[in-house]
Amino acid sequence: MSVLDLPSPKQEEWRWADMAALQSAADAAPHATGVDPKSLFLDMPGPRLLFVDGAFEPAHSVPGRVKVERIASSGDHPLGRLAEGEGWALKLASEQAEETVQIAHLGTGGESHVPARIAMDEDAVASVVETYAGAGWANRLTHISLAKGARLMRSVRLLQAEGFVSLRDEAEIGEAASLVSIFLGMGGMGSRIDGALTLTGKGAFAEMGGALLTRGEQKQECAVAVRHQNVDGTSRQLWRAVAAGQSTASLAARVEVARDAQKTDGEQSLRGLLLKRTATVNLKPELEIFADDVKCAHGATVGELDKRALFYLESRGIPEARATALLTHAFVADALGRIGDAAVREAFAADAEAWLEAAL
C-alpha cells in the first residue's frame, strides 16, 4: 500500500477525507491494546467471530453457520477493492432465520483487509452486529445481496481507540427486501464509511444511517449513495454528527433515482451539532433524479444546541453539563433508534452515553 494509491482530496468524492490519518494508522507498528476480546461481544446467543489484525481467531469464536473462507477482490472502489483473502460469509437459504451474528475486529497496528459476503435467499431474516476496536487501519468490504422479501438488520460500531477504520458496503436489495444498516462512529480513530446500496427489486427498502461522534483532532465521515433502480422503492438516510474539540464530522449522502424508478420515496436527514467553536461539520445531501413521479426530500441543518431548551432544563434544576448531555443524547438517539433489536440498541446507546460523558 503506497500513499500514491490512495484517493486524493482533489477527487470530489474524497474532498473531506483524511487519508493522512489512514496512512499513519497503516504505518503504526503493532502494539498491545489491552482490549479484552470478550468485551467486544454483547451477551446474546448466536454465532461469534473474532478477527485480530484481519486474521480469524478460532479461540474466541463460535462461527455456527458463518463460514470463514477466501473471498476474491471485487468492485472498483479504491479502498474496498483492497479487501481480499480470508473473510467471512453468511449464506441463508429461503425462509431461514439466523440469531444475532456478532463479528468483532481487533487491531493492534498495521493494516488489515477483510472481505465479507452476506447472501440471503427469499424471506430469510438475519441480524449482524459488528464491533471494531484497537488500533491500526482496518479496511473492510461487505457485499450484501438480498433476494425477494429477505430482511437484514446490520449494526456497526466503531470503538477503535486509535487508528483508522474504512468500511465499504455494496448491497443489492431485491423485491420487497429490506436492508437497515446503522453505524455508530466514536472512539478515537478516523473513519470513512462508504456505501452503495442498490434497490434492484420492486418495493425494496434501504436504510443507511447512524451517528458520528468526533473529538480531539479526529475526522470521521460517511459517503453513502442509495440507487433506486426499480419502482416503489423506499430509502432513508438519517445521519447525526456531533463534533467536539478540533474535530471534523462529514456527512455526504446521495439518492439516485433511475429513469424507471417511479414512485420512489427517498428521504435524507443530515444534522450536525457543534459542541465547540473549533469543530467542523460538513454536510452534502445530494439528489440525482431522472424519474418524474417521485418523492424525494432532504433536510440539512447545522448549529449548536437550542439555547431555549437548555434554559428550560436548567430552570428545572438540572446542571448545565447534564442538560447539555441530555439534549445531545436525544440528538444522537434519533439515529440509533433505528436499530431493531432492543438489546443491541441499548448497548449502542450506552456506548454513545459514555462518549458524551467523556466529551462534555
Place this chain on the structure above:
Amino acid sequence: MATKNAEALAAANKKYEWGFSSDIEQEFAPKGLSEDTVRFISAKKNEPEWMLEWRLKAYRLWLTMTPPDWAKLDVPPIDYQDAYYYAEPKAKPRLGSLDEVDPEILRVYEKLGIPIEEQKVLAGVEGSRKVAVDAVFDSVSVATTFRAELESAGVIFRSISEAIREYPDLVRKYLGKVVPQHDNYFAALNCAVFSDGTFVYVPEGVRCPMELSTYFRINAENTGQFERTLIVADKGSYVSYLEGCTAPMRDENQLHAAVVELVALDDAEIKYSTVQNWYPGDENGKGGIYNFVTKRALCSGKNSKVSWTQVETGSAITWKYPSCVLSGENSVGEFYSVAVTNNRQQADTGTKMIHLGKGSRSTIVSKGISAGRSNNTYRGLVRVGPTAEGVRNFTQCDSLLLGDRCGAHTVPYIEVRNPSAQIEHEATTSKISEDQLFYAMQRGLDQEAAVALIVNGFAKEVLQQLPMEFAVEAQKLLGISLEGSVG
C-alpha cells in the same frame, strides 16, 4: 428592455428566436492560442506593459492547469487551438447620429429587440429612457451611452479596455482581486485573452442614477468570447447592473468563458441581474454555446450587500456559480436563480456563500426546471468560517421535471466551523401535477400556455427579484424555452 418584435414572435417555430447572424468585417487574431496571441490582443488594445505582463502570467498559469471535471456535465473535448481569440468590428469614427451607424449593427439591435429610442441613445442621441447601454458587439464596445450623465454623478461606466487606459490605477487595484488568475481553468484563460467587457466604479455615497446594462452578443463564427466585468461600489453607494445575452444560431460550438468581479465596500450594495439566452443547440444537441463563467462578489465592507439574480435559459452547457465572499461584518449575499434546460441542454449552476464576517447573512433560492433530455444540476456551497459569529443562511432549491427523460440534481455542500451559525437547507423535486394542468386548461388555456403559467408561478420568487423590464422578458423566455416539452 428588449421587448420582442413581431418578426421574432412569428419565428417561434421552436427554432432559436434570435438565431441570426450578421456580416461585419472582422479583424481576427490568428487562429489558435499562444503567447503571441496574448501579445497581439494586448497590443491591439494599446494596453500598458503591466497589463500585458498580467495576461502573460495568466496564460502561463493556464498552461499548467486542467479543466474542472467535478461538475455533472458531459463536455466534449475542446480544441483551444482551433478557435479565434480576438475579433472586432472595423474601427469607425465616432458617430453623431443614427444614420451614421452601420446598418448591419442597427439591424442586429432591431432583432435583439432594442427599442428605437435606445438605438438612438446608442448612437449618441439623447434618449427618453434612463438606461445606459454599453453594447458589447462581438468583442469590442461599439458605443457607450449616457456617459455624461453618469459622469456628472461621478460614476465611471466604461468598456474595460478604455478603463485600463484611462483609470489604470483604479483597474489595477481591483482587477483579479476577487477572481485571481489562478482561480480556475476558465478564469485563467479569460485573464489571458479577455477581449473586452465592462468597468463600473460608483464613488462613495453615490446612488447610480440609472440601471446599467450591457448587451452581450457572440457574433463571429468560431469566436470565443471572453468578457471581463469589474464593478466596484465604494462606501455607501448603490448600483444595479443588468446583463442580457443573446447569440446567433451556429452549428459549431462556441466557447464563452467570462469573468465577473464585484467589490462592495462599506454599506454599498450591488444588484446584478442576468438573463442568459444563448443558442442552446438544436433538438439533438447539435451546436450551442458552452458557457463557462466565473462570477464572484467580494462583500468586503461592513453592511455591504450583493444580490445575484439569474435567469438561465440558453447555452448547450452552463457551468456557472455566482458567488459571494462575505468578509464584511453584517454583509449580505443573495442568490436567486431560475435555470431552464430543454432538449439536450446541460446546466450545472448554483452559488457559493463564503461567510467570513460576523453576522453575515445569505439567502439562496434556486429553481431548476428540466425538460426534454436535459440535465439540470444545482451545486452550491455554504461555508462558515471559524470566526464568523451569528451567521444565518437559508437555502431553498426546488426542481421541476417536465417529462421522464430529463434529470434534476441537487448537490449542496455545507461546511460549518462555527457553532453559532444557523444553516437551513430545503429542497423539493416535483412535476407538474395533472390536476394543475387540468385546472388551467379547463379555464381555456392550451397546454403550452398552461405549462408556461405554472412554470412562471414556480419561478415567481426569483422573477420578482428582477428589474421590471427584465422580468417581462424573462417570463416570455421561460415559456419559449419549454415549447414542445409537454404533450
